Amino acid sequence: MLTFELSKTAPKLLNNRFSVLHTPRHYYILIYIVLFINSAFLYAQDLPNKNDVNIPVNTEVEGDTTTVNLTPVLTERVTIATDTVKNDSIKKKQEFLTGVVDYYGEDYVFMDQVNQKIYMYNKAYIVYGDMRIDAGLIVLDYNTNEVFAKGIDSAGAYTQRPVFVQAQNKVEPDSIKFNTKTEKAIIYNSRTEQNGFNVLAEVTKKENDSVIYLRNVRFTTSTNLEDPEYYFYTRKAKFVPKKKIVTGLTNMYIANVPTPLGLPFAYFPLTEDRTSGFIIPSIGDTNERGFFFQNGGYYFAINDYVDLAVLGDYYTNGSFGLRGEAGYALRYKFRGNLNIRYENLINSERGFDDFSQSTIYNIRWNHNQDTKANPSSRFAASVNLGSSQYFRQSINQTNNASGLVNTLSSSVSYSKTFETEPQVNISTAATHTQNTNTQEINMSLPNVNASVSRIFPFAPKTGVKKGALHNINFQYDVTAENRIQTTDSLFFKPEMFEGAELGAQHSIPVSTNFKLFKYLSASATTSLRETWVGNTTNRFYDEATDAVVIDTLKGFDRYFTYNFSTSIGTTIYGQFNLGDDKKIQKLRHVMRPSVSYNINPAFDQYYEELQVPTADPDVAAEVVEFSRFENTLYGAPGKVYSSNVGLSLSNTLEAKVRDKDTTATEAKKIVLLNNLNFTTAYNLAGDSLPWSPLRFTGSIPVIEKLDVNFNGSLDPYALDNSNNRIDEFNINNGGSLFRLTNANVSINYSFSSKDLEKKQDGDETSRLDDETFANGGRPDDLFGNSQDIGKGNLFKDDDKDKSNVDQAWYNFTIPWDLRLAYTITYGNQQRQNEISSQSLMFSTNVELAPRWKVGASSGYDFTNKGVTLTQLRFQRDLESWQMSFNWTPIGAQNTAWYFFVGIKSSVLSDIKYDKRREPDRNL
Incomplete structure (x- = not known):
């Protein structure tokens, strides 16, 4: 056994394409390993020295009486050769093995010098660069330029199948034979994965890096390769790595039983990138609209950042639908999607009493900006608008929950923060709300908000703000809006803009807060508000029609309002110790009472009186009071003076109970009553019914x-x-x-x-x-x-993994x-x-x-x-x-x-x- 730098960590094996056969270079490694190790046993002829011109030659032949002297001839030939051929005319080849080579066989590594082969047996592998071969037996035949790898057949079980890995490519055959000279390979019973396909071929023949032929091939997405529940079988196939698989007659097998489902040929694209192509529609029939082709169309892979799918539906009674679905994304910048749907619905047949035709549509757009893109500005969109009856009448969805939604809403906004002192925030948005029952639509197109952060004019330059004077602060806010009220039938029509209302509000709240008697927190606020409107109304009595006429006056107008409020409150804690030996050890009751006072003056100067004649002879005229700011964007200012005292009380009840875990060192805290709130008010200026109803809210956690x-x-x-x-x-x-x-x-x-x-x-x-x-x-x-x-x-x-499911x-x-x-x-x-x-x-x-x-x-x-x-x-x-x-x-x-x-x-x-x-x- 011979081992060189045995790798302790095997490279990561990932299933991919047959791209393992794209280049034969890794097989040259195996040949040159042998040549490198056994170079001492090989013979070579050196070039003659240019100084040795005269070479002694034995010209005598035993048994022949004739003697021939060949010295002049040889001398002349050698002289010519030395004059025309240089010693360094053949350059040495660059060494192929420039990196570390690891190879191993657990039982043995045997070198057969006679047959010029090397055998590695049992858990054998060879690693060079990013290439690795694992098998039960690896044979290197540098005499025939062939590499052979196979598993071990022991006791009827075939184990240690070859596994070839290069980079992220992996192939698992029963055996593999590769010729390094012709760059061709034969692979038996190969298994590989291609874009979600598991491809199993009895014989695979590699012609070159770009063409591979397969015989008796099974294609399946089943994870059980030994006994797939279904597969597509073809006798011949041509495989172009990373491009396509083209097959001959293909049949579908279910549980190894052939079905009549088949094609004379099949084409499977294998590109790793998204590609454009047709989307096959669904075919069916309905009782109302006849046969249909649904969700068919074309997918456009525009680039790495944007794609588009255009889909359509068609029914034989004339109904049809169109949809465009686009998605886009840019890493660390934004991502979003846009869906536009349109359907033309026909019920019954033309000429019948129940015939009807309608069009519905829906537009949905979502855009999210990455927080890392720009911390000072942000653009976002969430749009869902269209026909009020779309989710109830659409023929291309079964979404009961969406059909029960009564409100559609949209918002497209942009905000910008200016890091000045004080800080300035500006945002603009377009909003939309739609009631699907009443088909009323309210839009703000657009609205603009700007604000200046709080300013403390009397705060000390250093240290903590103390007292009412130091905490005096004010800020500036402005809101401008163009509001449109319309209906579903007038949406996207010029009539929807006729009743648009334009206005703006400027407000400057001035407030302060301070402590009273150490335990009371007090605050005081006054708000100054200026309201601008683009339209006002005027009322007058028309004697011809004997009615009050409301006339809209175009032009700028304004009114100014103000109010004052103050509040005082505290927090009261009540704790009850019941004993550490009790199940409920402690109770804590937290109360937050507060009292507030609000003054809203009456702005009578913005109201007028109109004398309307009556039919009653005892009453000469009826006095109608109105304001020219009625029916404007923000309404008319209040004309009733109010002075209210508000009362509120918030309660929270918690308990500490003994933990069921005997090893716990502390008691467990639970909430018994969460935010039980009571609010009411008393109107000091009211002449009757001064008390407002007592409102309460609360939450009780059960479990x-x-x-x-x-x-x-x-x-x-x-x-x-x-x-x-x-x-x-x-x-x-x-x-x-x-x-x-x-x-x-x-x-x-x-x-x-x-x-x-x-x-x-x-x-x-x-x-x-x-x-x-x-x-x-x-x-x-x-x-x-x-x-x-x-x-x-x-x-x-x-x-996702069902392999461990209890059956x-x-x-x-x-x-x-x-x-x-x-x-x-x-x-x-x-x-x-x-x-x-x-x-x-x-x-x-x-x-x-x-x-x-x-x-x-x-x-x-x-x-x-x-x-x-x-x-x-x-x-x-x-x-x-x-x-x-x-x-x-x-x-x-x-x-x-x-x-x-x-x-x-x-x-x-x-x-x-x-x-x-x-x-x-x-x-």
């Missing part, structure tokens, strides 16, 4: 991930017989101290089998990747799970999850004493068996006494395939089902079968 949230209002005043509030306390009217006028209780709970296991750190799925969340809905599946047409994944596959009939670690949401609303403003809404929603997913998953989302409306929208989900993991069924049996117009079976791998994602029933849009 981990389960909080009971509640809020409500308590009214101290009584009602008359007409259920109107009167200026009399309810307790004086024979009732309780307060009347509960409204209340709401909500409970959200999420629990899963992972909560019973040890917590492990892991990556969480980004919410932006969720289709429903991107459309403005919940990120979970409480109202159903979204599913793209042509894709069968209904559940997130958390366990027993019963598995006590069955993965499951459960989400519950309960809400109840009570109303009693006018003695109705009713539950206005009450519902319970739930969603659950259970893995019944290692490869079976089921899920359900549903709920019950106790007020309307009915089951809410229900979705049932089933999925079967077929190893390389998947099967799924999504059914919505209950849900008004959303009842539908969708069936899918197809190959998981994205390389063969077009090999699938799907069938669905669309929701009945006529309901």
Whole structure:
């Protein structure tokens, strides 16, 4: 056994292409190793010395009487040769082995000098540069320029198959033979991976670095190479590394059984980079629109930073849809995506009474700037706008949760910070909100905000600010906005800009804070505000029409307002020691009471009076008071003087309990009551009903991930017989101290089998990747799970490696999850004493068996006494395939089902079968 610098660390082996056969240089290594070691045993002829001209020659031949003298001839020939041939005319070849060579055989390394071969046996390998060969037996035949590597066949088991690795390329055949002179190779039973394909060929012949021929080839995405559940079989194939595989007649086999599915030839692109190409559509039929071609189109790989997919749908009744989906990214700068969808929907047939035609669209754009790109400026976009009925009428999605979303919102913003003293911040944005039920749209196009950071004019240059004078500060804020209110039918039309309102507000808040009597914190604030508007209104009485006419006046106008407020508060701690031997050792009650006072003057100077004649002879005219700033962007200033005293109290209750862990040295802290807040106010300037209702909010943590949230209002005043509030306390009217006028209780709970296991750190799925969340809905599946047409994944596959899954009939670690949401609303403003809404929603997913998953989302409306929208989900993991069924049996117009079976791998994602029933849009 001979060992040179045995490597302790094997190089990383990665599956890739047949590019291992691109160059024969690594096989020359094996030949030159032998030549280098055995150079002492080889013979060579030196060139004659140029000084030895006369060479003695034996010219006599025994048994021949004739003697011939050849000396002159030889002398002449040698003289000519020495005159014309130089000793250094043949340059020495550069040594090929310029690096360290490691080779090894655990049992032996045998050198056969007679047959000029070297044998390395049992766990043999050779390493040179980035090349490594591992095999049971490696034979170097430098007489025939061949290298042969194979495994070991022992007791009927073939082990230590050859493994050839160069850089990131890897091939695992049964045996390999390579000729270093002709640069050709024969590989038997090779196994390799190419862009998600596992390629198994009985015989592989390498002609050169760019052409390889294969015979009896199987292509599959299955990870079980010994017994794949499916594969494509072809007798002949041509393989061009990193470019393509072209085959002859190809058949699909399932469980080693040939199927009638086949092609006369097949083409598999193997480029590592993204390439442009056609996207094969899905084919099916519907009852309403006939046969269809769906999600077909073309993918444009524009460059490394931008790509684009243009997709389309066509139905035989004339309906069609178009979509453009683009993604872009620049590392450390930004990333985003843009989706534009348009559908022209035709129902029934032309000439029938139920014929209808409509167009719907949706535009979605998300742009995120990397925080490292520019710390002083930021651009962001989150756009979701379009037809109000898009997610309810679209024929190219089954997304129940998005259909339940009632609001679409958008925002495109840019902000810039100027690091001056004081700091200046400027931001501009365009916003959009859309109610899908009322089809009302509110847009701010654009709005601009600018602010100057706080300035402390009386603060000392060094040291801590103390007292009211040092803490006096002010800042400047300006907000300008162009607001547009329109409807879905007028969106993107010139009419939407006719009612635009333009305005700006400048405000300068001046405030200070200080301590009183060591334990009280006090603050005082006054705010000065200047409001600018672009339009005002005027009212006058028109005798011709006998009505008050409101006229819009174009032009700049302004008004100035101010107010004053002050507050004082403190924090009170109450602690109760119950004993260290008790289960509850300590209780702590934290109270934060505060009292505030606010003054809002009456700005009567901005109001006018209008005399309107009446038909009553006793009343000459009716006085109508109005302000020219009514119906403007920010409304009219207040005309009622108010002087309010506000009261608030915040409570938190905590406890220290004995830890169940006997090794714990400290007690465990838990929260019993979280932020129980009470607020009310008293109007000193009011002539009746001065007390405002007492509002309360709070949260009670029950167990981990389960909080009971509640809020409500308590009214101290009584009602008359007409259920109107009167200026009399309810307790004086024979009732309780307060009347509960409204209340709401909500409970959200999420629990899963992972909560019973040890917590492990892991990556969480980004919410932006969720289709429903991107459309403005919940990120979970409480109202159903979204599913793209042509894709069968209904559940997130958390366990990528299924090799360790327990295949027993019963598995006590069955993965499951459960989400519950309960809400109840009570109303009693006018003695109705009713539950206005009450519902319970739930969603659950259970893995019944290692490869079976089921899920359900549903709920019950106790007020309307009915089951809410229900979705049932089933999925079967077929190893390389998947099967799924999504059914919505209950849900008004959303009842539908969708069936899918197809190959998981994205390389063969077009090999699938799907069938669905669309929701009945006529309901």
